[in-house]
Amino acid sequence: xxxxxxxxxxxxxxxxxxxxxxxxxxxxxxxxxxxxxxxxxxxxxxxxxxxxxxxxxxxxxxxxxxxxxxxxxxxxxxxxxxxxxxxxxxxxxxxxxxxxxxxxxxxxxxxxxxxxxxxxxxxxxxxxxxxxxxxxxxxxxxxxxxxxxxxxxxxxxxxxxxxxxxxxxxxxxxxxxxxxxxxxxxxxxxxxxxxxxxxxxxxxxxxxxxxxxxxxxxxxxxxxxxxxxxxxxxxxxxxxxxxxxxxxxxxxxxxxxxxxxxxxxxxxxxxxxxxxxxxxxxxxxxxxxxxxxxxxxxxxxxxxxxxxxxxxxxxxxxxxxxxxxxxxxxxxxxxxxxxxxxxxxxxxxxxxxxxxxxxxxxxxxxxxxxxxxxxxxxxxxxxxxxxxx
Amino acid sequence: xxxxxxxxxxxxxxxxxxxxxxxxxxxxxxxxxxxxxxxxxxxxxxxxxxxxxxxxxxxxxxxxxxxxxxxxxxxxxxxxxxxxxxxxxxxxxxxxxxxxxxxxxxxxxxxxxxxxxxxxxxxxxxxxxxxxxxxxxxxxxxxxxxxxxxxxxxxxxxxxxxxxxxxxxxxxxxxxxxxxxxxxxxxxxxxxxxxxxxxxxxxxxxxxxxxxxxxxxxxxxxxxxxxxxxxxxxxxx
Numbered sequence: 001x002x003x004x005x006x007x008x009x010x011x012x013x014x015x016x017x018x019x020x021x022x023x024x025x026x027x028x029x030x031x032x033x034x035x036x037x038x039x040x041x042x043x044x045x046x047x048x049x050x051x052x053x054x055x056x057x058x059x060x061x062x063x064x065x066x067x068x069x070x071x072x073x074x075x076x077x078x079x080x081x082x083x084x085x086x087x088x089x090x091x092x093x094x095x096x097x098x099x100x101x102x103x104x105x106x107x108x109x110x111x112x113x114x115x116x117x118x119x120x121x122x123x124x125x126x127x128x129x130x131x132x133x134x135x136x137x138x139x140x141x142x143x144x145x146x147x148x149x150x151x152x153x154x155x156x157x158x159x160x161x162x163x164x165x166x167x168x169x170x171x172x173x174x175x176x177x178x179x180x181x182x183x184x185x186x187x188x189x190x191x192x193x194x195x196x197x198x199x200x201x202x203x204x205x206x207x208x209x210x211x212x213x214x215x216x217x218x219x220x221x222x223x224x225x226x227x228x229x230x231x232x233x234x235x236x237x238x239x240x241x242x243x244x245x246x247x248x249x250x251x252x253x254x255x256x257x258x259x260x261x262x263x264x265x266x267x268x269x270x271x272x273x274x275x276x277x278x279x280x281x282x283x284x285x286x287x288x289x290x291x292x293x294x295x296x297x298x299x300x301x302x303x304x305x306x307x308x309x310x311x312x313x314x315x316x317x318x319x320x321x322x323x324x325x326x327x328x329x330x331x332x333x334x335x336x337x338x339x340x341x342x343x344x345x346x347x348x349x350x351x352x353x354x355x356x357x358x359x360x361x362x363x364x365x366x367x368x369x370x371x372x373x374x375x376x377x378x379x380x381x382x383x384x385x386x387x388x389x
Numbered sequence: 390x391x392x393x394x395x396x397x398x399x400x401x402x403x404x405x406x407x408x409x410x411x412x413x414x415x416x417x418x419x420x421x422x423x424x425x426x427x428x429x430x431x432x433x434x435x436x437x438x439x440x441x442x443x444x445x446x447x448x449x450x451x452x453x454x455x456x457x458x459x460x461x462x463x464x465x466x467x468x469x470x471x472x473x474x475x476x477x478x479x480x481x482x483x484x485x486x487x488x489x490x491x492x493x494x495x496x497x498x499x500x501x502x503x504x505x506x507x508x509x510x511x512x513x514x515x516x517x518x519x520x521x522x523x524x525x526x527x528x529x530x531x532x533x534x535x536x537x538x539x540x541x542x543x544x545x546x547x548x549x550x551x552x553x554x555x556x557x558x559x560x561x562x563x564x565x566x567x568x569x570x571x572x573x574x575x576x577x578x579x580x581x582x583x584x585x586x587x588x589x590x591x592x593x594x595x596x597x598x599x600x601x602x603x604x605x606x607x608x609x610x611x612x613x614x615x616x617x618x619x620x621x622x623x624x625x626x
Contacts, residue, residue, distance in 0.1 A: 172548055212547075220487055240532050241503070247405045247531065248405070250405075250408070251551070254408065
């Protein structure tokens with residue numbers, strides 16, 4: 001293990017020299033953990049997350065982490081992360097599909113406990129028939145937990161988002177967990193070029209005194225409330241405290257936006273801002289949307305892309321501005337429910353211009369041709385279908 | 390256009406200013422009614438509120454009350470020096486964040502679970518929050534805005550609070566003393582005569598004498614202290 005020196009977070013994230021490597025998404029996430037001065041990682045194996053946590057376990061063996069263990073199952077892993085963070089540690093875990101759902105009761109309690117942990121979500125199918133194939137329907141379940149949810153398009157995003165997440169989640173005005181999601185296999189098991197910060201530099205250690213709540217204390221809420229669950233409705237707790245507590249979690253989520261601007265260049269990326277028709281996509285679908293923009297340019301069609309990096313906080317204002325003049329908005333997704341299309345429809349005026357699709361799921365890839373079909377429809381172009389026998 | 394954060398009552402379930410576009414101030418700046426202004430401007434408005442509104446009160450939290458390091462002790466001194474310059478100012482502590490059984494004593498302390506009761510009981514119309522962990526300060530300030538007409542001022546050691554009418558950030562002993570100086574200046578401008586003196590005694594609960602505590606005093610928690618029948622505790626930390 002090379003000796004790592006602590007450098008300022010802003011320097012590491014924004015100014016430090018970068019070296020280009022050709023690595024998988026799983027490696028990119030582990031490389032970010034290597035530079036994040038993480039104290040403890042806890043996980044329970046599930047495909048396709050296992051690759052990430054194997055690599056993080058290897059980091060522990062090399063001395064980059066103080067502790068690492070395999071929990072009894074996901075609920076245990078996510079609960080133990082909460083305990084470690086309340087005790088002052090910087091913690092990381094990753095999960096996938098059904099594992100996420102098994103741990104989600106604990107995960108959903110993290111923001112209310114003001115737990116600044118980072119969770120890698122390497123997505124996969126959760127519906128029956130059970131499968132390990134890539135699909136991002138599980139992100140739909142994360143959206144209302146209160147945590148910050150980022151969606152990485154490629155290996156570079158995985159590295160950048162993961163490293164920045166440790167800094168964002170520990171800002172005292174945020175102090176809630178961050179999920180870094182990306183599609184399993186398509187990103188986790190495929191290689192791409194990643195510009196990485198030097199491996200002999202790491203973030204400053206977590207300062208637990210910069211916390212909006214005191215360290216673990218079973219006498220104060222929310223630990224007290226959870227211990228004495230029926231007491232929540234008794235005479236000593238007002239209902240308003242529960243209401244403002246939830247408001248506080250979502251206020252913290254909103255406050256994360258300024259750091260998303262600072263460290264990730266903003267919650268969206270806009271390609272060809274003067275386009276008539278836009279593809280709005282996150283994660284892997286954004287990569288295919290980028291290809292659709294290239295195809296469209298070759299065919300002389302004015303198509304743009306809005307890549308959504310931050311799903312929570314959702315960039316309502318930014319999306320409204322970027323799409324203010326769009327005639328049609330195409331939202332391709334890697335899931336059957338169309339959670340992103342719903343989000344986009346909810347923030348746009350005249351939302352009948354939003355085309356929810358194309359959608360692929362169950363591990364199917366998203367061919368650019370499917371997006372182009374929607375593009376032709378939006379422009380009113382009729383293409384003759386060629387049948388190849 | 391962001392929300393204007395003014396004294397309440399804001400109503401049944403108040404909207405957090407963060408939802409309505411109010412952002413915390415950058416270093417060196419402050420929030421006044423939800424707008425980012427110079428520190429001096431915010432300090433003067435805060436001073437005016439503490440000098441002219443009814444029953445001005447300072448609510449110090451654990452980060453001031455607990456002498457957990459030298460800086461906290463110095464900050465506590467500065468808070469006391471500030472209180473001495475505010476005519477008829479009271480100090481009501483927020484010593485911790487526990488829910489209280491069977492009910493709080495609103496004259497002895499303020500509790501984040503129902504801070505509005507303390508404000509209403511004492512008819513407090515101007516209050517300073519200092520040394521309270523940010524999460525609990527945010528909860529309390531919002532509940533006070535919901536149900537009372539109190540003008541709230543946050544002297545925050547970190548980044549500030551959107552729910553206070555005046556929010557000053559990065560406030561430690563030195564900055565609190567600067568606020569005190571501004572307050573004295575505003576007091577003189579307003580023609581208010583006042584000789585610095587200590588706030589009145591807080592009618593807190595009498596200090597506990599741990600030597601006379603018995604298991605019974607722990608009420609419903611006594612079972613946690615009494616070993617179960619047949620249980621022998623052979624070692625402890």
